[in-house]
Amino acid sequence: MVEHELAAELLGDDAAPASRDVAEYALWLGDDALILSQQLMQWVARAPELEEDVALANIALDQLGHARSLLRYAGTADGRSEDDLAFWRDDLQFRAAWLFCLPNGDFAHTIVRQLVAASFQFALYSALQSSADATLAAIAAKAVKEVEYHRDHAVQWTLRLAGGTDESRRRMLVALRDTWPYVDELFRDEPVIDRLEGIAVRPSALRAEVDRVLDAVFTEAELDRPEVAPSSGGGRRGIPFPALGAILAEMQVLARAHPGVTW
Amino acid sequence: MxxxxxxxxxxxxxxxxxxxxxxxxxxxxxxxxxxxxxxxxxxxxxxxxxxxxxxxxxxxxxxxxxxxxxxxxxxxxxxxxxxxxxxxxTLAPAWTTDWMSEDGKAKLRAYGIAPPTGRAAVRGPIPVTLGVACPRCGTLRTREVSRFGSTACKALYECQECGEPFDHFKVH
Known part of the structure; x- marks a missing residue:
């Protein structure tokens, strides 16, 4: 019987290793997906209804799949496995944008975070499908169909909460205002992007497409885009969102308490 | 050989x-x-x-x-x-339910799971849901209970004629 490495699961062994710059970019996207997945899992058994437990767990599972592919690819640059990258990096070494690290809050906060995250990821993976890097293009072509479904889910709940009761609409407005400062960071270019022409998607180039989608949803939901100052951000440069350390502590504790454990 | x-x-x-x-x-x-x-x-x-x-x-x-x-x-x-x-x-080309065989779709229906309807297509930001036939009585008078079901590939539906809940294998 052939022994199979878990780490070798999602990509052919013949995939070319990532360069340092490509690995850095794969970490951006992989860390976004990993942290979002970890956060969404916390809704299981706590969502407003059973169907939402299932929905959010399904979305988390898709995000975990994307994270595994991306982290595995990032690790080929220096011989680290997806588990090394997920469980043995500290917050300063993560590259997730702050939006993905925002606390779950109430259900409206989670839905607004999902609306922005999925709209961003859909535009990003749509464009990344034509990357000159075959591995990134393959991961994106797979992921884009899944995040489109996540976007549908968030749009439906946005319409429902905004057009529901006075209380659901009030909470939606609070969640929008609290989340909006973290939107700008998603579209900021960093120096590594200049070195990845044709391989990475320039974040600033996605803004118009994401705005178009969000504006259509806001019009339908009779919501206004909040006017709030953007946060400093810095997740891509290793300036972690304050709560990231606590998120990682919970995610990593088992792997660190029992190095090499499998389950 | x-x-x-x-x-x-x-x-x-x-x-x-x-x-x-x-x-x-x-x-x-x-x-x-x-x-x-x-x-x-x-x-x-x-x-x-x-x-x-x-x-x-x-x-x-x-x-x-x-x-x-x-x-x-x-x-x-x-x-x-x-x-x-x-x-x-391999991740590429990405799997689609368009690759499911007609035989497979018939087996799904017989098993009580509504097979994927139509072909996968990219949709706009405001979702449009196509009618899904009840695998038991065949009516199109069905209701989506949840867009997500027991596994990533399924959604949860309910038949408004025979009253049965059922899984729908999502178009993907």
């Missing part, structure tokens, strides 16, 4: 057709009426002497059934007489 000479004399190595059939008959552990050939995730089978390489593609990026399917393929082909079985996973 390739033959392998060993101490016991000459015995024929299993051929490509055997390998294809054996791999294709492995069942999806989450929807056991479907084989991986029905599902359209068996992308390639290649035989070299007594070694075989099988290429699979996952349905969804995080699908946990992939591990079980990979082990089942290795087991089935080892039993069929292959000395070396390699299972590779």
């Amino acid at each position: 390739v033959s392998v000479r060993d101490a016991a004399g000459i015995r024929p190595a299993p051929d490509l057709e055997t390998a294809r059939r054996t791999a294709g008959e492995v069942a999806d552990p989450e929807v056991p009426v479907l084989t991986i050939a029905d599902l359209g995730i068996l992308r390639d089978v290649a035989v070299d002497g007594d070694a075989v390489t099988v290429t699979l593609t996952p349905t969804y990026s995080g699908c946990p059934a992939v591990d079980a399917i990979r082990d089942d393929v290795v087991l089935a082909l080892t039993r069929a007489g292959f000395a070396r079985v390699d299972v590779r996973l």
